[in-house]
Amino acid sequence: MEQKEGQLLDVGLELLAAGQDLARKLEVDVCGVLLGDGxxxxxxxxxxxxxxxxxLIDDPVLKNYRTETYMKAVGDLVxxxxxxxxxxxxxSNGKDLASAVATDVLCGLTADTTLMDVDIDKRxxxxxxxxxxxxxxxxxxxxxxxxxxxxxxxxxxxxxxxEPGRTGEVIEExxxxxxxxxxxxxxxxxxxxKKAVNLEEAEIIVAAGKGIKDAKGFAMAAELAEAMNAxxxxxxxxxxxxxxxxxxxVGQTGATxxxxxxxxxxxxxxxxxxxxxxxxxLIVAINSDKDAPIFQAAHYGICADxxxxxxxxxxxxxxxxxxxxxxxxxxxxxxxxxxx
Ligand SMILES: Cc1cc2nc3c(=O)[nH]c(=O)nc-3n(C[C@H](O)[C@H](O)[C@H](O)COP(=O)(O)OP(=O)(O)OC[C@H]3O[C@@H](n4cnc5c(N)ncnc54)[C@H](O)[C@@H]3O)c2cc1C
Numbered sequence: 001m002e003q004k005e006g007q008l009l010d011v012g013l014e015l016l017a018a019g020q021d022l023a024r025k026l027e028v029d030v031c032g033v034l035l036g037d038g039x040x041x042x043x044x045x046x047x048x049x050x051x052x053x054x055x056l057i058d059d060p061v062l063k064n065y066r067t068e069t070y071m072k073a074v075g076d077l078v079x080x081x082x083x084x085x086x087x088x089x090x091x092s093n094g095k096d097l098a099s100a101v102a103t104d105v106l107c108g109l110t111a112d113t114t115l116m117d118v119d120i121d122k123r124x125x126x127x128x129x130x131x132x133x134x135x136x137x138x139x140x141x142x143x144x145x146x147x148x149x150x151x152x153x154x155x156x157x158x159x160x161x162x163e164p165g166r167t168g169e170v171i172e173e174x175x176x177x178x179x180x181x182x183x184x185x186x187x188x189x190x191x192x193x194k195k196a197v198n199l200e201e202a203e204i205i206v207a208a209g210k211g212i213k214d215a216k217g218f219a220m221a222a223e224l225a226e227a228m229n230a231x232x233x234x235x236x237x238x239x240x241x242x243x244x245x246x247x248x249x250v251g252q253t254g255a256t257x258x259x260x261x262x263x264x265x266x267x268x269x270x271x272x273x274x275x276x277x278x279x280x281x282l283i284v285a286i287n288s289d290k291d292a293p294i295f296q297a298a299h300y301g302i303c304a305d306x307x308x309x310x311x312x313x314x315x316x317x318x319x320x321x322x323x324x325x326x327x328x329x330x331x332x333x334x335x336x337x338x339x340x
Contacts, residue, residue, distance in 0.1 A: 001032045001046055001054075002089050008042055011089030011154040016050035018116055018157045022085060022125070025118050029053050031083070035073055037063035043170055048162040053169045055081070061177045064186045065093045071100035073175050078105050080173075083147045085118075085125045090151035098151045108142040110150040114256075114275065125150070130252055130275055155200055155256045156279070197247045199233055199255040204263075207233035207250055207277070210241070211266015211287065211306055218243040221265050224310050227317035233257070235267050251276035266306050269294030286310065 001012035012032065019030035029052035034042060036058065043054045055077055061069050074097065078086065088098040090112050102109040110127035115137070117126045124141050125148035131138035142148040199205060206228060208221035218238065225232040233255075234248045250257055252272040262280035267273060269285070269292055277283070278297050285298035286306050295301040302309055 001034045001042070002091060002094055003034070003036050003039055003042060006036070006038060006042070008045055009089065009091065009154075010159065011091060011094070011152070012046075013049040013159040014154065014157040015087045015089060015152060016046070017160045018152065019085075019087060020050045020160065022116060022118050023052075025120050026084065026123060028084065031055060033074065033077060034058075035062045035070060037061075044167070045162075047168045048164060048166045050160050050163075050166075051168055053171060056170055056172050057175055058172070059175050059177075061175060061179055061182070064189070065097075066182070066184050066186065067096055067100050068182060068184055069175070069177055070097050071104055072177060073173075074101050075104040076175075077173065078147060084123065086147040086149045087116075088149070088151045090153045095151050098149060102149060105147075107145040107147055107149055108140075110140040110142075113150040113152045114156045116150070116152070124148070130271070135271065153256045155258045158258075197231065197245075199231055199248065199250060199257050202231035202233075202257065202259050204228055204230035204261045205233045205250070205257055205259045205277075205280075206230045206263045206265065207235065207267060208238050208243070208265050209235040209267030209273075210237040211268075212238070212243075213266075215243060217266075217307070220307070220310050220314075224263070224265070224314045224317070227314045227321065228261075228263070229321065230261070230263070231259075235270075235273050264294055264298070265310060267294055268292050269297055 002009045016030060016032060023030040030050060031053040032046040032051040033055045034046060037060045040056060040058050043056060046054050057073050088094040098109055110129060113127040113129050115128040119126060126139050126141060127150040128137050128139045206221055206225035208218055212218055212221050222232050232248060233250045234244050236249055236251060238244060239246050239249045252275050254276055256276045258279045260281045262277050262283045264285045266287060274297055283298045284300045285294040286302045286309055287294055288305050290303045
């Protein structure tokens, strides 16, 4: 259960939903592991999100994430309680921790899993993820070593509705580490003051693909995003063309998003893009090629030239939502770069 500054990240709660499904099939408990300083108060939230048990280590040495301390704490838990399956969120810290624990307890690890199941008879965890550039889905098994571990991308699993008042067993453990013996120290946490692009949490996304052609086309997509009060996303080709930063990329090597509305402008619908956005509630595709694969994933398709349709949509949304023309301001605060 990853927490940051005493707040649980959604990805841990999503993992409990996946864990409940796997645990039901294997007839075992689903458990949350909660590490930190002053985090005991979060246990109720973990139970309400679906855990039967919570392994809690509440200690000042675990205040901030450090590979050294977290690996030791989790490694000791794994050796003592011997879980069959252990899931981590595929966040920066989750990926770091999972790979460190895998080397510590000598087991395998499947990275960036998007689908999970179990072979009940063999009690084998089936972790699937895109492979070979996204052209196939590979199902990875860990037959000989335990636990069977995987990192799971945020937003690929829908979390369960919280059950208020649901409780379970808290198993409290201690750590033997002392701050003075540790090699790494957290001296200061410097926060990025630049307004972050948070595609994962966005409810409406307007995403620009190579069909927008250049900086002028990208600004056109940005204007629609602003008129719709949406977050601006992009395909990898647009990022690689230098029209915006990687933080806006949607897809296999970018963000996985589940907005209420996803507007794809001039995006062909390559599998590597689709895996990042196909769970959006409503997908609207604007593309001049009627055979573009994006139309297979879209709920609404507009087969037309984006340079005609997008300004019309922007005007209509501005009138309907009373949004103003301050693209320059948005670009300045969100860090959109133009190359020409
Ligand atoms: C390992 C790997 C990882 C990858 N990860 C990602 C990833 O995370 N995200 C990602 O997006 N891609 C990723 N890719 C790249 C992916 O395969 C595609 O190359 C990319 O998604 C294509 O981007 P695009 O749709 O913008 O461009 P294109 O495929 O070039 O499509 C442009 C579309 O615009 C349309 N168009 C052209 N002009 C107009 C117009 N005037 N009006 C309307 N439509 C127009 C065209 O019909 C076309 O469908 C990855 C590839 C690999 C191998």
